Amino acid sequence: MALNKHPQCKVYVDGQPFRFLTPHMGQPEAIPVLEIGYEDWGDPGNPAILVCNALSQNSHVTDLQHPRDPKKSWWNTMVGPGRPIDTDRYYVICVSMLGGCGGTSGPASINPDTGKTYGLNFPVVCVDDMVRSQRILLEHLGVTGLHGVIGGSMGGYQALVWAILYPDFVESSIVVASGGCSNQWQIMTNRAQIDAIQLDANYNGGRYVAGKEPVAGLAIAREIGFCTFISPTMMEKKFAKYHNSPREPFTDADFHMQRLHDGENYLRNQAWPFGKDFDANSMLYLLQTWNHFDLAVQYGSLAKAMEPIRCKIMVIAATGDNLFPPYLSEDIVKALQVNNVRVRYELIEDDYGHDFFLIPGIIEEKIAAPLVDFLQMS
Amino acid sequence: MALNKHPQCKVYVDGQPFRFLTPHMGQPEAIPVLEIGYEDWGDPGNPAILVCNALSQNSHVTDLQHPRDPKKSWWNTMVGPGRPIDTDRYYVICVSMLGGCGGTSGPASINPDTGKTYGLNFPVVCVDDMVRSQRILLEHLGVTGLHGVIGGSMGGYQALVWAILYPDFVESSIVVASGGCSNQWQIMTNRAQIDAIQLDANYNGGRYVAGKEPVAGLAIAREIGFCTFISPTMMEKKFAKYHNSPREPFTDADFHMQRLHDGENYLRNQAWPFGKDFDANSMLYLLQTWNHFDLAVQYGSLAKAMEPIRCKIMVIAATGDNLFPPYLSEDIVKALQVNNVRVRYELIEDDYGHDFFLIPGIIEEKIAAPLVDFLQMS
Numbered sequence: 014m015a016l017n018k019h020p021q022c023k024v025y026v027d028g029q030p031f032r033f034l035t036p037h038m039g040q041p042e043a044i045p046v047l048e049i050g051y052e053d054w055g056d057p058g059n060p061a062i063l064v065c066n067a068l069s070q071n072s073h074v075t076d077l078q079h080p081r082d083p084k085k086s087w088w089n090t091m092v093g094p095g096r097p098i099d100t101d102r103y104y105v106i107c108v109s110m111l112g113g114c115g116g117t118s119g120p121a122s123i124n125p126d127t128g129k130t131y132g133l134n135f136p137v138v139c140v141d142d143m144v145r146s147q148r149i150l151l152e153h154l155g156v157t158g159l160h161g162v163i164g165g166s167m168g169g170y171q172a173l174v175w176a177i178l179y180p181d182f183v184e185s186s187i188v189v190a191s192g193g194c195s196n197q198w199q200i201m202t203n204r205a206q207i208d209a210i211q212l213d214a215n216y217n218g219g220r221y222v223a224g225k226e227p228v229a230g231l232a233i234a235r236e237i238g239f240c241t242f243i244s245p246t247m248m249e250k251k252f253a254k255y256h257n258s259p260r261e262p263f264t265d266a267d268f269h270m271q272r273l274h275d276g277e278n279y280l281r282n283q284a285w286p287f288g289k290d291f292d293a294n295s296m297l298y299l300l301q302t303w304n305h306f307d308l309a310v311q312y313g314s315l316a317k318a319m320e321p322i323r324c325k326i327m328v329i330a331a332t333g334d335n336l337f338p339p340y341l342s343e344d345i346v347k348a349l350q351v352n353n354v355r356v357r358y359e360l361i362e363d364d365y366g367h368d369f370f371l372i373p374g375i376i377e378e379k380i381a382a383p384l385v386d387f388l389q390m391s
Numbered sequence: 392m393a394l395n396k397h398p399q400c401k402v403y404v405d406g407q408p409f410r411f412l413t414p415h416m417g418q419p420e421a422i423p424v425l426e427i428g429y430e431d432w433g434d435p436g437n438p439a440i441l442v443c444n445a446l447s448q449n450s451h452v453t454d455l456q457h458p459r460d461p462k463k464s465w466w467n468t469m470v471g472p473g474r475p476i477d478t479d480r481y482y483v484i485c486v487s488m489l490g491g492c493g494g495t496s497g498p499a500s501i502n503p504d505t506g507k508t509y510g511l512n513f514p515v516v517c518v519d520d521m522v523r524s525q526r527i528l529l530e531h532l533g534v535t536g537l538h539g540v541i542g543g544s545m546g547g548y549q550a551l552v553w554a555i556l557y558p559d560f561v562e563s564s565i566v567v568a569s570g571g572c573s574n575q576w577q578i579m580t581n582r583a584q585i586d587a588i589q590l591d592a593n594y595n596g597g598r599y600v601a602g603k604e605p606v607a608g609l610a611i612a613r614e615i616g617f618c619t620f621i622s623p624t625m626m627e628k629k630f631a632k633y634h635n636s637p638r639e640p641f642t643d644a645d646f647h648m649q650r651l652h653d654g655e656n657y658l659r660n661q662a663w664p665f666g667k668d669f670d671a672n673s674m675l676y677l678l679q680t681w682n683h684f685d686l687a688v689q690y691g692s693l694a695k696a697m698e699p700i701r702c703k704i705m706v707i708a709a710t711g712d713n714l715f716p717p718y719l720s721e722d723i724v725k726a727l728q729v730n731n732v733r734v735r736y737e738l739i740e741d742d743y744g745h746d747f748f749l750i751p752g753i754i755e756e757k758i759a760a761p762l763v764d765f766l767q768m769s
Binding site: 196197198200201202204205208209212213214229230232233236237239240245248249251252254273274275276277279280281304307310335338 | 574575576578579580582583586587590591592607608610611614615617618623626627629630632651652653654655657658682685688713716
């Protein structure tokens with residue numbers, strides 16, 4: 014069966030409110046209607062694989078028309094017919110993260126009780142909440158079990174939590190470029206991003222209006238993020254310097270009429286379109302979800318967190334990932350081994366940096382073969 | 392002779408304008424009066440050592456009253472009576488950087504032609520300009536040669552350029568936690584800082600007024616900086632997490648009523664006082680000076696840049712410095728060796744991160760002995 018490329022579907026769960034697990038004083042603990050934005054590919058009769066997305070991604074995981082363009086969809090090389098997650102072989106589902114702005118309920122959604130966007134009145138979101146919302150969708154779709162769940166970065170958090178929360182539902186979990194907790198460098202760079210968003214005069218305590226969003230604040234937050242997504246080593250290979258550059262008209266934005274170095278242009282070109290496209294409050298929520306994820310704190314220890322796991326787990330890290338360094342993956346592996354969970358650890362020698370799992374060449378050369386092997390292993 | 396702790400002195404050079412080396416269209420190429428803020432310690436009859444400062448520092452390098460308090464002065468453990476740079480033995484001078492706001496001319500200085508601050512009309516500053524301004528001061532003080540020049544980070548840029556520009560004036564140069572050029576990760580994190588400053592509504596194209604400075608923008612820029620000054624490894628050792636924290640009043644600034652993790656508190660506590668104290672335009676200028684420093688580009692190659700050097704050089708790097716990784720120092724060492732310059736390279740095993748050279752324990756245990764030995768070597 015060929016790839017079903019189609020627009021996102023939405024499911025509304027409004028029989029009962031969706032309750033969040035981590036209430037905070039002054040914040041609501043539930044939303045009256047849970048909206049779930051998802052896409053699926055392949056034959057629903059095939060074994061199901063759930064793909065979980067990372068910070069800025071949505072359900073649009075693959076696109077047959079633009080197989081190598083990460084701007085069209087974010088994991089084309091990984092998901093599709095004949096690709097490692099083979100849509101001819103598996104029924105593939107991807108749900109946009111709860112708390113984001115990719116189609117599932119989040120701060121940019123309309124609160125049916127007020128007719129306005131939730132903004133900062135959206136409940137606090139933890140990774141467990143994301144996974145629970147995905148489970149609701151799978152039940153709706155009639156999926157009775159997952160052959161696999163996979164995700165990178167914050168998607169890896171979800172893949173791991175799936176194996177913990179629903180041990181009878183999941184046969185395998187693949188945790189890529191991720192960890193069992195946030196570390197302080199992530200927390201600090203995420204904090205600088207939150208503060209940059211809130212600095213924008215348009216942010217207005219989260220009550221910004223259409224046409225006057227905090228685009229610049231979100232863009233600068235994203236610039237900070239992009240300083241962490243690829244490694245300094247890769248930046249040095251990838252970017253050139255400009256000197257003795259042509260004298261251009263002076264603007265404040267291009268202070269000093271010095272042309273921007275390649276690294277600066279890269280930041281600008283990545284971050285500013287993002288600032289226009291993404292919702293600022295959603296970014297705040299997701300950064301907080303990330304910062305407060307810590308299975309060891311939640312369960313007493315990482316080993317204790319892994320106790321319920323029954324499925325096999327694959328953990329993939331890269332040597333050059335400085336945002337989620339391999340030690341975070343290795344801590345998961347050790348905690349799984351303590352619990353006698355079947356675990357396969359792939360440490361990829363690659364200096365690209367955190368985003369390595371999104372890069373077509375790296376997927377094809379270093380991730381595809383062990384992943385396919387793992388998925389087919391009984 | 393005891394340490395002379397005294398307020399900063401100022402020298403005005405107004406016989407002729409001070410010309411800058413890198414003119415840019417629309418920017419002035421000179422200032423009518425060069426103001427130089429400096430401090431000195433010890434007997435002017437002793438061999439002279441010039442200490443060059445880094446991004447946020449000023450001439451106040453040492454303070455007898457508060458020997459271990461980096462908030463009072465920034466290199467107490469290094470400079471003073473009986474310390475590695477011994478004020479009983481040497482005449483020590485420190486000049487605040489040109490383009491900064493530590494007492495030497497910069498964008499916050501008054502332009503005598505207009506009676507207002509220069510702001511973005513201050514000329515573009517390069518490291519050569521800084522060194523040339525320091526040379527003018529030394530002539531004024533009657534210093535006819537330097538036993539040594541030392542600096543860390545951007546101060547290391549200056550120490551290196553001293554040896555290149557004035558080979559007959561300098562007997563030794565000590566380049567700490569620095570390099571012969573900026574790298575792309577520095578450039579990108581510095582760019583995010585510049586953009587954060589300019590995002591602040593108070594910034595107003597650099598024409599902010601007293602009492603309404605872009606404190607928040609500068610603070611967030613500094614938060615970004617502090618994410619690079621110590622290593623992720625050190626952050627993990629130094630900072631704790633908070634979870635299940637007491638429910639505190641909700642403010643936008645402390646989004647979600649979740650208490651801040653230690654790393655976030657550290658950022659806030661370091662960055663916000665800085666935002667109030669420092670001048671935003673000066674930070675922009677100095678970040679641009681840093682971003683555009685590249686001896687290989689300026690001279691054709693790093694080895695060619697080193698050709699004029701006649702003095703002995705000590706290069707100090709630390710394994711855990713991720714902002715100026717050891718390869719930047721090692722490139723300098725290789726370029727010096729090509730030119731048969733006497734060079735001593737100290738690679739310190741330490742995971743503190745870039746600020747290692749400011750930490751009393753590291754200075755005492757790992758830097759003091761080789762430095763004293765080098766300074767006394769004939």
